[in-house]
Amino acid sequence: MILACKQLHKAYGIDVILDKITFHLEEKEKAAIVGVNGAGKTTLFRVLTGETPADHGEFYIKKDASLGYMAQNQQIESSRTIYEEMLSVFQKILETETLLREMENEMGRLLGQELSDKMEEYSFLQHFFEQNDGYSYQSRLRGVLKGLGFGEEDFNRPLTQLSGGQKTRIYLGKLLLSKPDILLLDEPTNHLDIASIEWLEDFLRGYEGAVLIISHDRYFLDRIVTKVVEIENKKSNVYNGNYSFYFNQKEINRDVQQKAFDTQQKELKRQEDVIRTLRAFNREKSIKRAESREKALDKIERVDRPDSLPDHMRLTLTPLITSGNDVLHAEELSKTYGGNKIFQNVGFDVRRGEKAAIIGPNGVGKSTLFKMLLREVASDSGIIRLGTNVHVGYYDQEQQKLDESKTIFSEIADTYPNLTAGQIRNVLAAFVFTNDEVFKPIAALSGGEKGRVSLAKIMLSKANLLMLDEPTNHLDMFSKEVLENALNCYEGTVVYISHDRYFINKTAEKILELTPNGVVEYAGNYDYYLEKKADYLRNEAEKAKDAGSTSLAPTPNTSETKTDWLKQKEQQAAERKLAAKISRLEQEIEKTETAIAKADDNMALASTDYTKAQQIFEEKIKLEEKLELLYAQWEELQ
Structure with missing residues (x-):
């Protein structure tokens, strides 16, 4: 055990934040802290780092264990370049390397006992240098920088030229290179694109120390953690599994x-x-x-009633009128800034009812493309066309559409003047703004609260085309699930930018991957995109491998008529084989659906038997995964 909390309690005046928080972390274990916004997750981290004292209870950190902490939006103020700042992590190694070079020069002038003493000292320093990756620190440094989305051309950029998000990434990179025994990471995937998040996943899975993560990125947590500590109603509950296990087990x-x-x-x-x-x-x-x-x-020992769940927002999206079938058309779009071409040859179509996700690395121009589609930024070339009766609702990740001089109430009232005060209060209550909270100024709201206000305005707009730029940023997991359900029930059209792979998986029916040379379309969700991308890369590798070899197969000596007849026979055989496969799949789908229904009945019967209910639930999950795979195979064959 490297870290443990027992009965931790923290309050500010009469406002209790944490009560009886108890959990532990083993060496090399990867765990998550989850809970709604305001549950006290960051406060817990501040207690563990000693930044904030606990009122009661205790926590234990193993003797001599080093602890590294990254807060949200961690900033670095320095006049150094990116590379120099990262290099500062290896100060002791650099000093040792300099000392070794000096000793090498000095030993050339020594004799006898002096030389023997110096060689012994040199040997000790050399061992320290090797043990601390003295020969590989530069490659490690470059690997971390590239993994976090910085190219070679960025290495010599001064930190003073970086955005807040880029500085946070530099801080994260330094922390990872310093290799503390315990890593505390508060929202580490903020400011990272999908490629960088995937790199961070691989890095943390192989990390030798223990990791405790606060994150709302469910896909990220599913791939890394083996334990979830939930903070709900000020108390903690521990689940031994990843996020999906926690979510399902919590319901059970x-x-x-x-x-x-x-x-x-x-x-x-x-x-x-x-x-x-x-x-x-x-x-x-x-x-x-x-x-x-x-x-x-x-x-009789009384069974406690389950604690009431925290208030969640309620979101219903309904278009006022139905748009035409062709909703959005883009053709040959391009954009250049400062002589640098961001993208070119961008074209795609979105039809009524489709849910399309635009993905791509940071800097490829996703938000720029969005603003071009909304006529907020001019395109250098190409055509943008909205269909008949299309009414757009826009969600801006920077929340620049909100007037910070207004209160929440006046922001809604001024945008929708026909609403009564009672109607406005009812709408805001659905987004967890009640009583005097509705008069809070926009400027004083957190990112999550601003997001909820923007979603309230989107709901009231009754638009039939929703353009959403990073809609899940700042939302807690429960709010994300509410948004997912609302979008899946929405009868209009949705186009959104997101780095949230779990969200994309749940809602997207089409992936538009933006590249510098155009858009690549994938007719499915994020898992489908990954599968097709892997197939494409594998095929390209095989083509490259075959390109260098010459076929030695003899030319068949058959007439064109015979060749056509053979092809026809092969096609007929393939069609029969395909029909048989489809029939077998349909039978297997029916059989699996029956088994799932039976599992539901068995779970209801075993409701008071925790162990049996868990076993049945796990069997049901496997059946549902199997069914999803069968449906995918059936669709592919169709």
């Missing part, structure tokens, strides 16, 4: 606990009714029996 636990509570309450009421009836008989024997039952009732 609540359902089982609720049913056990309801069953016990029903039995308690029945016993109390019996006791009242026995007392009503008012005879010695009946009173004794009533007293006996009361004693037995007092000894």
